[in-house]
Amino acid sequence: MTAVTDKTQPTSQHKGQHNAQHRLPGPVPASKGKRPPGTRDARRRLVVIGNGMAGARAVEEILARGGAEQFTITMFGDEPYGNYNRIMLSHVLSGEESDADIFLNSLHWYQDNNITLHAGVRVERIDRFTKYVFANNGHVVPYDVLIIATGSQSFMPPMDGLYTPSGSIKPGVFTFRTIDDTRNMVKHAQDEGHPSDRRRRAVVIGGGLLGLEAARGLQSHGIDVDVVHSGGHLMNAQMGPDGGAILRRSVEALGIRVHTGSRTTAVLGTDKVTGVRLRDRPDIDCDMVVVAAGIRPNVDVAVLSGLHVERAIVVDDQLRVVDEDDIYAVGECVQHRGEVYGLVAPLWEQAVVLANHVTGADSAAAYLGSRIATKLKVAGVEVASMGLQGPERETDEHIVFSEPSRGVFKSIVIRDNKMVGATLLGDSRKVAYLTQAFDKGLPLPEERIALMFDLGGPGEEQGVAELNDDAQVCNCNGVSKKSLVDAVKGGCNTVAGAMDATRAGKGCGSCKLLVKQVVEWAADGDVAEDPAASYYVPGVPLDKASLMAAIRKQGLRSVSSVFAALAPGSAEDAKSKMGLASLMKMMLADQYIDERDARFINDRVHANIQRDGTFSVVPQMKGGVTSVQQLRRIADVAEKHNIPLIKLTGGQRIDLLGVPKEDLPQVWADLDMPSGYAYGKSFRTVKTCVGKDFCRYGTGDSTRLGIDIESRFQGIEAPAKLKLAVSGCPRNCAESLVKDVGVVAVEGGRWEIYVGGAAGAHIRKGDLLATVDDPEEVKVLTGRFMQYYRENANWLERTYSFVPRVGIDHIRAVVVDDAEGLADGLDAAMQASVDSYMDPWTERDDPLTPGQFRTSLPLTVLPQVPVR
Amino acid sequence: MNAGFNLGPVDQIPFGEGRAFGVDGEQVAVFRLRDGSLRALSAVCPHKGGPIADGTIDQDLVLCPLHQNAFSLDTGCSTTGAEPLTSYDVQMDNHQNIILRTAAR
Ligand code: SRM
Ligand SMILES: Cc1cc2nc3c(=O)[nH]c(=O)nc-3n(C[C@H](O)[C@H](O)[C@H](O)COP(=O)(O)OP(=O)(O)OC[C@H]3O[C@@H](n4cnc5c(N)ncnc54)[C@H](O)[C@@H]3O)c2cc1C
Ligand code: SF4
Ligand code: FES
Numbered sequence: 001m002t003a004v005t006d007k008t009q010p011t012s013q014h015k016g017q018h019n020a021q022h023r024l025p026g027p028v029p030a031s032k033g034k035r036p037p038g039t040r041d042a043r044r045r046l047v048v049i050g051n052g053m054a055g056a057r058a059v060e061e062i063l064a065r066g067g068a069e070q071f072t073i074t075m076f077g078d079e080p081y082g083n084y085n086r087i088m089l090s091h092v093l094s095g096e097e098s099d100a101d102i103f104l105n106s107l108h109w110y111q112d113n114n115i116t117l118h119a120g121v122r123v124e125r126i127d128r129f130t131k132y133v134f135a136n137n138g139h140v141v142p143y144d145v146l147i148i149a150t151g152s153q154s155f156m157p158p159m160d161g162l163y164t165p166s167g168s169i170k171p172g173v174f175t176f177r178t179i180d181d182t183r184n185m186v187k188h189a190q191d192e193g194h195p196s197d198r199r200r201r202a203v204v205i206g207g208g209l210l211g212l213e214a215a216r217g218l219q220s221h222g223i224d225v226d227v228v229h230s231g232g233h234l235m236n237a238q239m240g241p242d243g244g245a246i247l248r249r250s251v252e253a254l255g256i257r258v259h260t261g262s263r264t265t266a267v268l269g270t271d272k273v274t275g276v277r278l279r280d281r282p283d284i285d286c287d288m289v290v291v292a293a294g295i296r297p298n299v300d301v302a303v304l305s306g307l308h309v310e311r312a313i314v315v316d317d318q319l320r321v322v323d324e325d326d327i328y329a330v331g332e333c334v335q336h337r338g339e340v341y342g343l344v345a346p347l348w349e350q351a352v353v354l355a356n357h358v359t360g361a362d363s364a365a366a367y368l369g370s371r372i373a374t375k376l377k378v379a380g381v382e383v384a385s386m387g388l389q390g391p392e393r394e395t396d397e398h399i400v401f402s403e404p405s406r407g408v409f410k411s412i413v414i415r416d417n418k419m420v421g422a423t424l425l426g427d428s429r430k431v432a433y434l435t436q437a438f439d440k441g442l443p444l445p446e447e448r449i450a451l452m453f454d455l456g457g458p459g460e461e462q463g464v465a466e467l468n469d470d471a472q473v474c475n476c477n478g479v480s481k482k483s484l485v486d487a488v489k490g491g492c493n494t495v496a497g498a499m500d501a502t503r504a505g506k507g508c509g510s511c512k513l514l515v516k517q518v519v520e521w522a523a524d525g526d527v528a529e530d531p532a533a534s535y536y537v538p539g540v541p542l543d544k545a546s547l548m549a550a551i552r553k554q555g556l557r558s559v560s561s562v563f564a565a566l567a568p569g570s571a572e573d574a575k576s577k578m579g580l581a582s583l584m585k586m587m588l589a590d591q592y593i594d595e596r597d598a599r600f601i602n603d604r605v606h607a608n609i610q611r612d613g614t615f616s617v618v619p620q621m622k623g624g625v626t627s628v629q630q631l632r633r634i635a636d637v638a639e640k641h642n643i644p645l646i647k648l649t650g651g652q653r654i655d656l657l658g659v660p661k662e663d664l665p666q667v668w669a670d671l672d673m674p675s676g677y678a679y680g681k682s683f684r685t686v687k688t689c690v691g692k693d694f695c696r697y698g699t700g701d702s703t704r705l706g707i708d709i710e711s712r713f714q715g716i717e718a719p720a721k722l723k724l725a726v727s728g729c730p731r732n733c734a735e736s737l738v739k740d741v742g743v744v745a746v747e748g749g750r751w752e753i754y755v756g757g758a759a760g761a762h763i764r765k766g767d768l769l770a771t772v773d774d775p776e777e778v779k780v781l782t783g784r785f786m787q788y789y790r791e792n793a794n795w796l797e798r799t800y801s802f803v804p805r806v807g808i809d810h811i812r813a814v815v816v817d818d819a820e821g822l823a824d825g826l827d828a829a830m831q832a833s834v835d836s837y838m839d840p841w842t843e844r845d846d847p848l849t850p851g852q853f854r855t856s857l858p859l860t861v862l863p864q865v866p867v868r
Numbered sequence: 869m870n871a872g873f874n875l876g877p878v879d880q881i882p883f884g885e886g887r888a889f890g891v892d893g894e895q896v897a898v899f900r901l902r903d904g905s906l907r908a909l910s911a912v913c914p915h916k917g918g919p920i921a922d923g924t925i926d927q928d929l930v931l932c933p934l935h936q937n938a939f940s941l942d943t944g945c946s947t948t949g950a951e952p953l954t955s956y957d958v959q960m961d962n963h964q965n966i967i968l969r970t971a972a973r
Contacts, residue, residue: 098916106951500949560884560902572902572926574938597884597902601922601933604885609933613919849882856888856897856911856919 043072046358047133047143049123049301051077053086054331054347055149056105061355063113070359073115074141076133079178080120082107087344087476089182093217099179126305128324145358148313148321148329150298152342153177157205157293160266160277172273173289176214185214188288189221200224203276203284205264206292207234209378214290215256216379226257226284228264228276230293238374239423240389242402243409246425250381250407295342297333312340317366319354330354337369346370348478373435375428375475375511381407382428386438388413388421396420399448410452417444419451432464432514436471464514464521473518474511479504481518488522495519536795537580539573540566544794548587557591559584559598578603579795582681582717586790590836596849605853606840607664608679610657613857615664617656618678619671620714623688623706623726624652630673637670649678651685651723662855665844674839675715681796683716683786687725689733692745700745702728705775709743709782715837716830719793722786737765740799741782746771751778755785755811756803764800767808770816784823785815787830872959875966878906886930888921892970896956897921899930899941907941908958908968914951 046062048055059073067073077083083105091097110117122136126146133141154175156162164170174185189200200223204215207229215225227234233244234251248258259281266277267289275285297312308314308322312335319334321327331347332340341347349370356365373386390413391398397414406426412434413421418441422434430452436442437451444451467473469482479502487501498519499505505512536544540562547566556562559580563572581598602608607615621630634654638646644658653676659667668675677684688706692698706726716722725734726743736742738759744752750771757766770781788811793802803811813819815826847853873891878900881887886899888911895911897920909930911920918934925931929938929947937950944953957969 100916108951574924574926574929574931577924577926595884596882597925600924609919609922611916611934613917613922849885850880851882851887854887856886856921 041072043070044144045142046071046073046145046147047141048073048075048147048149049126049133050147050149050151050298050331050333051075051079051083051117051119052149052151052331053083053104053344054151054351055147056083057348058147058149058330058351058354059115060105061351062359065355065359065361067355067359068113071145073113074118074143075110075115076118076121076123076135078120078122079180081179082110082117082119084179086177089176089179090213090217092179092182093176093185093214094220095186095217099183102179123301124304126301126307126327128305128307128327131326144326146327147354147358148302148307148327148333149331150301150333152295152297152332154291155294155296156291157264159264161269162267164271170267170269170273171271172269172287173267173291176210176290176292177295185218185288185290186221189218189223200288201226201284201286202288202290203228203264203286204290204292205276206294207231207258207260208237208292208294209235209376211290211292212251212256212379214292215251216254218288218290219254219256223288224255224257226259226286227251228259228262228278228284230261230263232261234258234260235378235383238383238385238389239425240411242400243389243411243423243425246402246404246407246409247381247383249404250426251379253407254379256379295332297335297340299333302329302333311335317353317368318357319350319367320357328354328358336367339369341370341372343372343374345374345472345475345478346372371439373438373472373475375431375435382424382426384422384424384428384431384434386422386435387419389423390421397448399451401452412448412451414444414448419444432467432471432473436468439471440468464517467518473514474502474504476511477503479515484515484518485522488519493519493523536583537573537576539563539571539576540580541568542566544583544792548583548791551584551587557584557588558593558595560595561593578681579719582719582795585717586833589832596852602679604849605661605664606675606679606843607659607661612658614658614660616678617659617664617667617671618649618653618676619673620676620710621653621673622710623686623703625688625703625707626654633671633673637667640670641667651678652687653678653685660855660857662853664853665847668841668844673841675841677715680715680717681720682718683713683722683724685723686710687723687734687739689727691726691728695728697731698728698745699747700728700749700751700775702726702734702743702745705743705751705778706734708775709779712779712834713783713786715840716786716790716833718786718790720796720798722789722799724782735759738763739766741785742766743778743782749773751775753778753781753785756799756808758798758800762798762800764804767803769808769812780827781815783830783834784826785811787826787833788815788822791826791829872957872967872969874961875968878960878964878966881966884925886921886923886925888919889968891968894970896968896970897923897930898958898966898968899925901925901927901941903927906958906960906966908956909939909941909944910954910956913937914946914953920953 082103085102085104088097088102092099123133124136125134131143154177175181202218202223202225204211204227207227211227215227218225233241234247252258262281263279264276265279267273268275268277273287273289275283277283299309299313302313303309313329313333314322315329315334315336319328319330321329330350332342350367353365353367356362375384399412401410408426411423419437467481471481473479473481473484483502484498484504487498492498492501495516505515534543535541536547550566554565556565559577562580564570577598578600585592596604607617609615638656641663643656647655649655686706686709688703691702692700722740724741725736725739727734727736728745730744730746736744737754738757742754742757746752750773752771753769754766755769758764772778789799789802814822875889881900883900884902886897889896897909897911899907909920913920913932915935915937918932920932922933923930930941931938938947939953944955946952959967961967
């Protein structure tokens with residue numbers, strides 16, 4: 001959690017902590033076998049040492065091949081948890097992801113699959129003759145088949161002062177390997193010192209993947225970071241010096257200081273870290289040191305037990321430890337054909353071969369090594385690398401493109417018309433194709449530049465079609481194009497569904513765009529055939545026009561009556577309620593029977609729910625214009641109610657965040673300002689610029705017009721939110737071109753009206769609807785456009801999708817030229833909605849439902865009942 | 869099984885909504901369905917601690933207001949892959965009071 005979110009946590013004494021859900025599962029008692037006591041289990045005993053990414057994956061693959069019938073399974077894991085996605089630790093460090101969210105297999109999974117898990121237990125020795133493993137808690141467990149998956153640990157380069165005299169690591173020094181390491185770093189980053197003191201500083205030792213991720217993560221806690229790297233350039237395992245130089249620029253642009261070609265010789269400070277000493281440069285003061293200088297395979301157990309270990313545990317092509325019949329090893333702790341891998345993709349391949357062999361599903365399966373093509377997002381920069389970093393022979397071709405100002409670098413090495421290496425930085429659009437060319441040795445285009453850029457040749461979509469079936473789309477979870485296509489064919493015709501089914505895109509996330517393209521390509525037609533796609537809401541099988549017609553024809557006036565009359569089996573559907581409530585309010589204005597349970601919580605209490613269950617309060621501030629009185633009142637309210645965060649919004653108002661539900665009525669009463677509707681699918685704000693009264697360029701009174709528009713359309717419901725702007729001249733200081741409706745004053749007292757603009761999740765310049773002479777005309781056309789949108793857009797379809805779908809020419813014909821004779825009806829319907837406006841915050845005096853503002857926060861202040 | 873806790877009159881909860889109660893050290897969300905029947909689940913979303921009593925419901929499911937994970941009102945099991953909520957036995961007595969048993973079913 002970042003420092004800012006911390007501040008928004010309510011602090012008043014009745015706010016207890018409710019962290020139970022963040023607590024990770026502790027060690028689980030071994031689950032009981034299903035077999036009644038006394039009967040003998042004929043299955044072989046499989047024991048796995050190491051419950052990390054490789055160990056758990058190998059077990060999953062074994063189960064997928066009917067392993068549960070063949071084996072009873074016992075797993076030992078040194079870490080006191082289920083299995084989690086180590087790759088995501090960087091996101092946990094930066095606060096983007098909570099630690100509870102990175103678990104791959106919960107403790108339930110072990111129980112459901114009848115796996116006995118010894119979490120938090122370390123295996124110390126194997127007796128390979130009697131076939132027992134000995135654990136540090138005294139357990140001695142027999143095996144028939146053993147898998148070693150002990151992974152790696154952080155390498156501690158020799159330097160002075162790493163340890164305290166008593167032999168423990170000096171407080172303030174961290175490694176970055178486990179969830180506990182990560183939590184400790186976060187804790188240190190947040191707890192120690194005071195934010196108001198001098199800025200805190202950390203030194204990260206190591207400028208590879210891990211070091212850069214650590215640096216970026218620490219930065220998000222407001223810490224100043226220096227990276228000290230002994231190599232000549234950053235990420236030298238993945239790229240050459242030219243790429244490294246550009247990466248350095250990008251990293252430095254983030255505010256991280258980089259010292260390459262330097263070495264840390266000592267950690268300074270007697271009982272805790274105060275700085276580091278460099279070999280050839282001045283000392284750096286800091287209160288935190290993160291060591292990310294490489295990894296070393298965990299081979300102690302193997303060595304102690306007499307297994308064959310070189311750099312790591314040596315295995316054959318079946319992942320069997322050399323000279324052992326019943327012991328396998330997998331993951332970072334193995335050495336195969338001389339290679340030791342440090343990324344997940346190879347270990348997925350290993351797990352498949354191992355499982356095939358162990359279960360006999362395919363005893364001929366062989367692992368022949370992995371060609372490492374990495375595609376990563378490091379500290380926010382896209383990095384892909386494979387094979388050679390640069391030319392090695394005189395005849396090698398080397399194609400380089402470098403654009404330092406954008407942080408883009410591409411290098412490709414070609415030998416005998418085959419690609420033998422590539423590095424891409426900052427732009428990985430061609431990665432899928434290049435990886436395939438690299439893996440398969442595909443023939444290359446004569447015009448080499450086509451390897452780097454799409455030159456008006458095959459577009460993205462064709463690019464996906466051209467990918468081979470076994471081309472790897474998600475490198476983190478080892479998902480091929482074929483697996484995705486199979487998932488789609490198997491019925492997952494949504495991107496999210498296919499992602500869930502295959503885990504594609506659930507690692508570092510850098511492949512999401514490609515995953516989406518593959519799914520869309522594979523689902524071709526299927527998606528369109530899905531009739532539900534055209535329903536306005538999922539629970540009523542009608543498109544918007546038919547639904548509205550049916551509601552009118554049958555005279556339905558409430559959401560429950562719509563379910564009763566039009567839903568299959570008259571069944572209510574929670575997911576459909578909010579959309580129906582909005583539609584009916586729009587259609588019926590004050591004739592609508594408002595059932596509160598059909599509303600989303602935000603609309604029940606007229607405020608936006610926050611991550612901790614408190615709410616935000618954004619009062620109306622028309623056109624972003626305020627007054628001394630308003631500001632003073634807001635200040636008083638914030639003081640009186642101990643508002644944890646007061647924030648200026650991007651929509652030119654003031655947000656009071658962290659208000660408990662039960663306090664909302666009093667906060668509104670004290671503010672005595674109308675709602676700003678910052679919570680609803682409705683008309684929100686009109687952003688304005690200064691305009692002609694003050695601005696020396698202004699040609700129109702944008703502030704006045706903005707306030708007028710907001711006064712007229714305040715609170716209007718719509719299929720999605722509506723945000724408007726009025727600018728006083730084409731300099732467009734209010735950003736009118738990227739609003740749902742944007743108005744721009746131009747010379748000669750004229751006004752341009754743009755619709756369908758966006759600058760949020762999507763960016764789109766609005767289309768010019770009309771240019772008119774009169775501000776009154778602006779109001780009419782704005783209202784008519786919005787009403788047309790309200791009646792015709794799909795639920796949650798913003799204008800940036802609606803306008804291009806329907807087409808600006810058609811919209812102009814209806815709204816401006818009245819080609820279909822709808823104008824009067826649209827204007828009248830909008831007028832009815834305008835007339836039925838009521839400030840929802842007046843409900844403070846007279847709550848509409850019992851307990852409307854009663855807390856739902858899981859806190860001790862809940863109404864207590866006596867215990868009898 | 870214990871005799872149950874009396875949480876008071878059922879009309880504290882509007883039809884189709886939920887309210888939260890602290891009962892015997894546990895946080896419980898009690899829902900009153902549109903057909904008048906009651907359901908009770910633990911009040912804290914296992915995903916990220918969302919207030920389940922603020923969720924939107926139908927006859928079968930409650931949607932957590934924070935990230936829309938869905939849970940069966942009868943069993944507490946999630947249909948969207950989240951960990952389950954605990955489900956509790958809840959009934960109405962002759963005086964229209966809510967009676968909840970905390971021994972998880
Ligand atoms: C408060 C504010 C951020 C701020 O501190 O500046 C904000 C806060 C939220 N925005 Fe926003 N948005 C805010 C301005 C914007 C803007 C900028 C603007 O309006 O000029 C955008 C880009 C323009 C646009 O509307 O697309 C914006 C694009 C979004 C989106 C993406 C919508 C899209 O379809 O592209 C979402 C997600 C959604 O609505 O589904 C979103 C959703 C949210 C939510 C409601 C998240 C949620 O679903 O609960 C945030 C609520 C926090 C809260 O309760 O305070 N917010 N949000 C801004 C409120 C403006 C106001 O005064 O009302
Ligand atoms: C912060 C971070 C970011 C990363 N990012 C990426 C990335 O973006 N892409 C990528 O491909 N890779 C990435 N990696 C590397 C990836 O996480 C590893 O390749 C992968 O986890 C290796 O799996 P493993 O099972 O071999 O080892 P581990 O996942 O380390 O699992 C080994 C487990 O065995 C346990 N163990 C060890 N000895 C014993 C014993 N004697 N008894 C019982 N248990 C024992 C350990 O406690 C550990 O839980 C990243 C790693 C880190 C730390
Ligand atoms: S939804 Fe808006 S306010 Fe919330 S974190 Fe995202 S950008 Fe910020
Ligand atoms: S907290 Fe309930 S869905 Fe996220």
